Amino acid sequence: LEKNEILKKIKDKKNFSLYQDEIFKNITILDKEYKVFKYYIKKYIENKTNNSSAIFGEKIVYNTLKKDFAFAYTNVISYPSKTVNIIKSKRINLKYLVAILNSKLIYFYLSDRRIISPKLITSLPLQQIKDTEPFEILVDYIVFLKNLDKDIDKYASNENIIKYHFEELIDALVYELYFKEEFQEKNIEFFKYTKKYLKSIKNLNDNEKKDTVRKVYLLLNEQENKIRNNLELMTIRLKDLILPIKRNI
């Protein structure tokens, strides 16, 4: 398949756009005393009750340079800087959104853009879907693992587990979302199996979380695991569609 054909397929699935005012970029104002004073802190100081201020609560922060492509979900107080923008939206599940934005499919869609401007973000072919749970669970796993200082598995580092298992599964789920018909035709599915294999770690303590995440990782690795197998079948049966995206690194 030509690159343009794939891009068109992706674009056709768009049913949701972020608004410009949901993306916060760095606005610095000069101040006599502080030289540089952050616009958002100033805003906050001006109006302490303003919860909508970008720096608080659930948000996605991302690097505006594509060479450092990364979207991160966080609750930590953070504000935009020269190369970091913030996305906050109440209209879409942010964990789901960060999963989509981080996916290989979106990276492929951005092709040779160098800077990910707010305008570019609003033009992305996003989809609003009903069941975002598998994405949320996986994002929870990843965030949990990223914040651990010890590896949960003897043989695989947390980083390795994130990259080659959880992120890879998110990528696959995103493909399934955008190429639904093709997946059905070739009898490849992931959503269905995430219901079987993934377990939420919300409301668990840290040890329980660790156990659950590790168990899921081991399960995904088993020889008979349908997800593991479908990941490989996908690159065989849908190679025209998937390989160009997968190889675009």
Place this chain on the structure above:
Amino acid sequence: VKSINKLILENFKFFNGIEKFNFNGKNVLIYGENGSGKSSIYWALYTFFQSSLKDDDEIKKYFDNSNSQNLVNRFAKKDDNSRITLQLIDNNKKTEDLTISKTLINTNIVIDTQIEEAMKASDFINYRLLSRLYDFRNPESIDLFEIFEKEVIDYLYLDDKTVGEVWKELKQGLNPKPRMTSSSYKDFGNRITLFNEYFEKLIPSLLKDTNQFLKNDFQEEMEINIAYHKATYNDFIENTKKRNSRTIAPKLLLTVELLNNDLEDKIVHKPHTFLNEAKLTAISLSLRFSILKSRLIADLKVLVLDDLLISLDMSYRIEVINILLKHFDNFQLIIMTHDKGFYQLLRRKINHSQWEMYELYNKDNKQCVKKADTNFDRAKKLFEDRNYEASANFLRKETEEILKHYLDPNLKYINREFINLEALIKKVKQEIEEDYIKVFDKLFRDRNINSEAISKIGNFENIELEQDVKQQLYQARGDLFKFFIEYHKYKDSEIKIFNELKEIKDRVLNPSSHYSEAPIFKKEIEDAIKLIDRLREFLKDKESNKSMPLSELNFSKKNGLKENTEIPENLNEFVINFIDDVLDKIIEIKTSEELDVFLEKIILINISNFSQEEFNQIMEKFKKPNVIHLFINSSAVILKKIFQNTEWSLNERTLWCNFLESLRNNPIDNNIFEWFENRNCLKIDYDHNDSRYIHCNFLDDEISF
């Protein structure tokens, strides 16, 4: 689920004309002498599967004898067809032919990816895997990439290529080297990244599975770890700001952790310093089996082994085959070997209804393929051809195999030749009887009823006894009753079968019968065939304990192959097979106790039967460092006995002294030969040229004590 029903080769490599192999969807065992087309089958299957990733032109060249890369049989004429056809069969017996040739190719169709899936689910392992082991015995550290590059990555897949193909391209680097900002440079970097990511993803699960195989299947008290060092292109030259303009291979550095070790540092960083052949073999096989385990699950899964185990001794081979059968029974197995002994051994082990067996020979540089019959099949055929005497011969072999299989289901003593059929029958009967006795014993022993109570089992209802004792006696009596019914049933059929067997034994199943004197009659063979069928069923029943009463009591029959150097107690019932029972056994000996048993049961008893040449071979094996250090004081006692047990020829004396002399250099123990020396049986002397020679003194009065 699918499997290979037929493999058809036409003018492909060694195979001239059309050769059809009817695998019938079963596992396949192939014996092929050297140059008989065995490896052509291996490459036919590999080429067939690989074609799913290639385009038509790349495939056609293999079947075009004007192309330099062709794989066409050299006797084929220019316009002769050449092809590989696989007929697949599914669960509903529906078949489908797939072919690669110059004119027809249907393995690489975009909408039908089943062969690509089959390829990624299947695996090929050949003898070179283990023979490469010794390649890296010298370096400071073991880099497994060396072995991967040569023997593994051609069977791994990175999307639409083999990892081997990807690496071959990457290895060459870029010539000429483009600017670092160019897209071809960037693209090359991306490919290196994808290559590295492939290994980074693979290794953790590989380690997990490998260590499981090592622990559970090879019983090794060690864990391995592999550190992956990425492949790089145009990296900085160390300590400089210059770049090297070339591709540097990745490293898979092996370290080993000893689990059962008191040393503080359990990690062995230079594994070659302590890994012996057996451990290296266990690691290699475990790693390779882990890769096999990581394969895709597809409808068609084939595992082709070409003499993989050829460098191992027989008992180890059987152990590995058991591991394979245990973990990979969902593959269609195709096992090939050029070792006739191993082939025959496997034939005896496998269930003939699930396997097809072939024998390949070279007949004037053309293939000669024989579908191998079981002994029983052969006997029946010969019977139909009215060749009763030859038929009788195969019936005897079959009977022996059935009985041996019963006695030794795991083929522990696979090569042991029993003295005769009569001894075999006796032994089988005895074992079954013993099994029943064990069950009978357990009836009471496990219940813990006191003997006084047991004595009243016939009539305890009216006697004053504690309620729970009575309860136990009730149960025991019920079980006893069941046991006797069962035992009676068994005895009934046993008596019939073994009596009949005894009757035909002397007439039909006797190898030394002089048929010519009293020709065997058709009826006798007919009866024998029926009887052997019954015998097989009868013993199969016994073996699986199906008809055993109270099988929950679970008396155990022989199992496990671990203690393969164990020598059976009643050895005098066996006839020694020199190669298998003596020479091969010496290699297997691992402890001094095993050595002592071996010396006493094999050498001492048979010393006077060995020829001088055989004796020489034994001494040579004993002198190997891994055996000689096992000789301790207790061995000396047996050595003395051996020493006295035969008349020694002059040459044998020299051999014997030579051997004792090697013992003297054994750092473990010096007392062994003191006895010999004190009696002037062993003396070191020097000849005029000052080269050392040994003087042996065999005075009769010195020898007797």
